[in-house]
Amino acid sequence: MQDNKKRIVIIGATSAIAEHCARLWVENTNVDLTLVARNAEKAERVATDLRVRSPQSVIRVLEANFIAPLAIQKLVDEIVAEGIVDTVLIAHGSLPDQDVCQQNLTECNEALTVNSISPVLFAEAFAGHMQKAKLGTLAIIGSVAGDRGRKSNYVYGAAKGLVTRYAQGLQHRLANTGVKVLLIKPGPTETPMTAHLKQQGGLAKVEDVAKVIVNAINQGKPVVYAPAKWALIMMVIRHLPQFIFNTLDI
Amino acid sequence: MVAISSWGRLGRFEHEVVGLSDRHQVVSQLKSNPIGIAHGMGRSYGDVCLNPNGVLWKTTGLDRFISLDENSGNLVCEAGVLLRDIQRLVIARGWILPVTPGTQLVTVGGAIANDVHGKNHHGSGSFGDHINSLKLIRTDGSIIVCGPNLLPDWFAATVGGFGLTGVITEVEIQLRRVTGPWLSTETIAYGNLNEFFHLADASEADWEHTVSWIDCVAKGGRGLFMRANPTDSIEHQEPKSRKLTMPFVPPISLINKLTLQPFNTAYFNLKKRQVGRSAAHYESFFYPLDNLLEWNRMYGPKGFYQYQCVVPRSVGHDAVQAMLKEISRSGEGSFLAVLKTFGNRQALGMMSFPQPGVTLALDFPNLGERTLKLFERLDTIVREAKGRIYLAKDARMPRDLFEAGYPRLAEFLKYRDSGMSSALSRRLIGH
Numbered sequence: 001m002q003d004n005k006k007r008i009v010i011i012g013a014t015s016a017i018a019e020h021c022a023r024l025w026v027e028n029t030n031v032d033l034t035l036v037a038r039n040a041e042k043a044e045r046v047a048t049d050l051r052v053r054s055p056q057s058v059i060r061v062l063e064a065n066f067i068a069p070l071a072i073q074k075l076v077d078e079i080v081a082e083g084i085v086d087t088v089l090i091a092h093g094s095l096p097d098q099d100v101c102q103q104n105l106t107e108c109n110e111a112l113t114v115n116s117i118s119p120v121l122f123a124e125a126f127a128g129h130m131q132k133a134k135l136g137t138l139a140i141i142g143s144v145a146g147d148r149g150r151k152s153n154y155v156y157g158a159a160k161g162l163v164t165r166y167a168q169g170l171q172h173r174l175a176n177t178g179v180k181v182l183l184i185k186p187g188p189t190e191t192p193m194t195a196h197l198k199q200q201g202g203l204a205k206v207e208d209v210a211k212v213i214v215n216a217i218n219q220g221k222p223v224v225y226a227p228a229k230w231a232l233i234m235m236v237i238r239h240l241p242q243f244i245f246n247t248l249d250i
Numbered sequence: 251m252v253a254i255s256s257w258g259r260l261g262r263f264e265h266e267v268v269g270l271s272d273r274h275q276v277v278s279q280l281k282s283n284p285i286g287i288a289h290g291m292g293r294s295y296g297d298v299c300l301n302p303n304g305v306l307w308k309t310t311g312l313d314r315f316i317s318l319d320e321n322s323g324n325l326v327c328e329a330g331v332l333l334r335d336i337q338r339l340v341i342a343r344g345w346i347l348p349v350t351p352g353t354q355l356v357t358v359g360g361a362i363a364n365d366v367h368g369k370n371h372h373g374s375g376s377f378g379d380h381i382n383s384l385k386l387i388r389t390d391g392s393i394i395v396c397g398p399n400l401l402p403d404w405f406a407a408t409v410g411g412f413g414l415t416g417v418i419t420e421v422e423i424q425l426r427r428v429t430g431p432w433l434s435t436e437t438i439a440y441g442n443l444n445e446f447f448h449l450a451d452a453s454e455a456d457w458e459h460t461v462s463w464i465d466c467v468a469k470g471g472r473g474l475f476m477r478a479n480p481t482d483s484i485e486h487q488e489p490k491s492r493k494l495t496m497p498f499v500p501p502i503s504l505i506n507k508l509t510l511q512p513f514n515t516a517y518f519n520l521k522k523r524q525v526g527r528s529a530a531h532y533e534s535f536f537y538p539l540d541n542l543l544e545w546n547r548m549y550g551p552k553g554f555y556q557y558q559c560v561v562p563r564s565v566g567h568d569a570v571q572a573m574l575k576e577i578s579r580s581g582e583g584s585f586l587a588v589l590k591t592f593g594n595r596q597a598l599g600m601m602s603f604p605q606p607g608v609t610l611a612l613d614f615p616n617l618g619e620r621t622l623k624l625f626e627r628l629d630t631i632v633r634e635a636k637g638r639i640y641l642a643k644d645a646r647m648p649r650d651l652f653e654a655g656y657p658r659l660a661e662f663l664k665y666r667d668s669g670m671s672s673a674l675s676r677r678l679i680g681h
């Protein structure tokens with residue numbers, strides 16, 4: 001790549017969390033950034049902003065199919081063919097309404113697909129290339145919701161739980177290869193995904209979550225809670241005995 | 251529903267908050283919601299940015315830059331971008347926002363809607379004077395692009411239009427040239443109002459920024475006059491950003507009868523040590539309180555009012571003197587009291603606050619009836635002086651004073667969006 005810019009790829013680049021990570025990256029150095037999104041026009045607005053922030057960075061947008069395995073493979077192969085990728089952030093996801101998922105299997109299927117299968121396919125496609133190159137950082141955004149199933153959002157939680165298990169396995173596979181795999185578990189954060197929620201108090205600021213993520217990527221931490229306090233909270237939740245857990249309305 | 255308060259923390263009110271984050275979705279978001287009002291950083295002190303039990307269109311997600319021409323200083327951005335983020339981006343490239351208020355933690359949209367002023371009003375006017383164009387979205391779905399040379403009547407209604415003409419989504423700002431982040435400053439102590447006005451007049455021609463802190467507890471009106479000019483000296487270190495947060499809301503206001511006098515005297519003496527010439531980074535000169543996050547909490551759970559008025563210069567001395575007297579008679583007083591002259595120019599907004607004269611801004615802990623009674627006596631002085639009260643700070647002015655202070659109200663109302671309403675508009679306009 002020209003003048004050794006760090007090469008970063010973001011999948012789901014219109015996500016508010018991902019966009020704030022990108023801002024931090026271009027603020028620090030000039031980067032070569034590929035923004036992958038399902039809607040190129042929306043991603044262009046993100047790219048335009050980043051170009052103003054960092055005229056020397058190279059930023060481009062790719063529109064992609066997020067479901068079809070062959071299309072994902074092809075897209076990733078093409079990206080990697082242009083040069084070694086230093087960092088991949090897989091950020092897309094959507095928060096479904098649990099009640100709707102219980103009543104409508106089509107919605108349930110979509111929620112499971114976009115939150116688990118799709119990110120796993122992207123990660124899998126990059127992992128092979130990174131393993132060959134013996135370098136790179138692959139960061140996937142999961143969620144605290146994947147730590148324990150609960151009645152108010154277990155379809156989403158199950159999908160994020162799948163990502164957790166997947167990341168664990170991939171970390172095992174790529175241990176000692178020079179490739180780092182990170183699982184990021186944000187707590188509730190103020191982004192468009194949570195905008196419709198009635199209870200808005202206590203949401204983390206997206207800037208703060210992005211800072212934690214970018215730092216963790218620099219340090220290559222395997223599992224990151226963002227903000228960090230969620231590590232403790234989720235440890236408690238994971239270890240609550242079933243009979244107590246069942247009495248909670250969460 | 252989410253409980254929201256404005257900067258004065260006079261109350262927490264339930265709102266249905268609708269986040270705007272994609273500028274291309276705003277039309278449909280406005281159309282599908284009943285009556286609401288735009289809300290930026292909520293840095294207004296009173297109820298201008300509130301709509302209890304109704305919709306707030308939160309604009310802070312509209313925070314993208316669109317273009318920056320480094321040759322001409324023309325910046326286009328979304329309306330939820332913070333002035334802080336603009337400053338940090340453009341100063342390194344030789345540009346600066348021509349006008350900023352005493353905090354940079356406000357949105358571009360909020361700065362236009364209140365047509366905010368800074369310490370350089372005499373030379374640079376208010377925020378609206380530097381806007382080339384803006385895009386306004388109305389609740390009926392129509393889109394209006396206006397500026398000083400394009401639908402200028404819509405522009406004059408929207409600048410200073412306290413959110414009532416629609417939601418601003420995109421803005422084109424003319425930046426101004428600067429050589430760096432440094433200012434050369436001078437602080438001068440004054441002993442009475444005559445000296446203040448003398449200093450203000452003497453500084454207008456040669457100093458870009460002027461402001462003063464006045465001790466409204468001490469008799470006579472002593473204070474400190476600060477003035478500054480940009481400088482290209484670069485022998486200084488960038489300030490380390492040391493952010494402190496007021497960690498909790500104390501059970502009672504920390505600013506009260508017992509503390510006020512010692513606070514003001516201590517502040518006066520502390521600042522007096524800085525009398526003379528020196529250099530300052532723009533962030534510490536323009537936004538001295540921004541590193542003390544949530545300082546508004548120090549007024550306790552009942553919150554506080556800011557009373558800011560402007561009175562014409564011809565009666566400025568007497569009116570300010572009379573107000574200071576009323577305040578000292580009431581036994582209440584203000585820790586943060588700012589006295590500043592405005593330049594001799596009319597603002598372009600129909601409802602803009604700045605007008606030629608002198609402006610006094612005072613913070614008072616909310617002591618209920620007692621505080622409101624004092625304001626009534628101050629209102630009498632403002633009314634007689636033919637002055638006006640700043641909507642960005644107001645939570646209580648009577649309707650007749652509003653109507654007297656803002657003579658272009660009837661003209662302005664022709665441009666109002668009937669799908670927009672705030673607690674302030676209901677209080678002062680009736681709907």
Ligand SMILES: Cc1cc2nc3c(=O)[nH]c(=O)nc-3n(C[C@H](O)[C@H](O)[C@H](O)COP(=O)(O)OP(=O)(O)OC[C@H]3O[C@@H](n4cnc5c(N)ncnc54)[C@H](O)[C@@H]3O)c2cc1C
Pocket residue numbers: 257287288289290291292293294295298299309329330350351352353355356357358359360361363364365366367368411412413414416417418419539642
């Ligand atoms: C410490 C401090 C110092 C200050 N110093 C000064 C000063 O020196 N000079 C000065 O003039 N002011 C000053 N202010 C007041 C402040 O600059 C204004 O209240 C400003 O308008 C706040 O901007 P905001 O983004 O917080 O808007 P909000 O307070 O959230 O909203 C203000 C108004 O703008 C409207 N609005 C917001 N966004 C939009 C949009 N996109 N489209 C249409 N309408 C919109 C709202 O409906 C509301 O009417 C100060 C405030 C503080 C807290």
Ligand SMILES: NC(=O)c1ccc[n+]([C@@H]2O[C@H](COP(=O)([O-])OP(=O)(O)OC[C@H]3O[C@@H](n4cnc5c(N)ncnc54)[C@H](OP(=O)(O)O)[C@@H]3O)[C@@H](O)[C@H]2O)c1
Pocket residue numbers: 012013014015016017018037038039042066091092093094095114141142143144145185186187188189190191192193194
């Ligand atoms: N916000 C939180 O509280 C929170 C908490 C824990 C974990 N997370 C996780 O953090 C990640 C980022 O979320 P965010 O908070 O930044 O939310 P966001 O701003 O709403 O972004 C969601 C992203 O996912 C994309 N997306 C949604 N549905 C899609 C689909 N069916 N196919 C393809 N892409 C789709 C969106 O694309 P469009 O822009 O085109 O819609 C957008 O890029 C997600 O994985 C989320 O699960 C968020």
